[in-house]
Amino acid sequence: MAIVDDEECIRTALAGLLRSIDVSSQLFEDGASLLECDVGRxxxxxxxxxxxxxxxxxxLDRLHAATPDVPVALMTAFPDAEWRQRAQERGAYRFLTKPLDADAVIAMIEGLLEYRDRNPSA
Known part of the structure; x- marks a missing residue:
């Protein structure tokens, strides 16, 4: 899983949460850094x-153009209807509000992993 956030404390907190459920992650401080690697993995x-x-x-737009099968969840501390609508129109997997609910994040990831396990070609 890739975590992209300009705030180091958010990246490391999410990485720790994922480690608690045995999910590895790679951290990126910006979108450009993520786009330099093989996002399809x-x-x-x-x-x-x-x-x-x-x-x-x-x-999200660039990722979907290059690797349309990789789900992208967006998160923000400043949710508003316009951001949410733009994310949904562009195919965001989820739109989350900070501070993130740890249980909701875990449920989202576990649900996605279970779906992938049942549908390997997805």
């Missing part, structure tokens, strides 16, 4: 919406 990309450089919405 990630089960999920979890990205902040508002970041310097590429926004999460712009990153």
């Amino acid at each position: 990630f089960v999920l990309v979890l990205s902040d919406v508002q970041m310097p450089g590429l926004s999460g919405i712009e990153l």
Whole structure:
């Protein structure tokens, strides 16, 4: 799983949460760094919406153009109807509000992993 957020404390907290359920992650401080690697190997990309450089919405667009099968969940501390609508229109897997609910994040990831296990070609 890839975690993209310009705040180090968010990245490391999410990585620790994932480790607690035996899910490995790779951390990126911005979308450009993520785009430099093989994104297709990630089960999920979890990205902040508002970041310097590429926004999460712009990153979502680029990821879907290059690797349309990789789900992208977006998160923001400043949710509003416009961001949510833009994310949904562009095919975001989920739109989460910070502070993140750890149980909801775990349920989202476990659900995605279970779906992938049942549908290997997905």
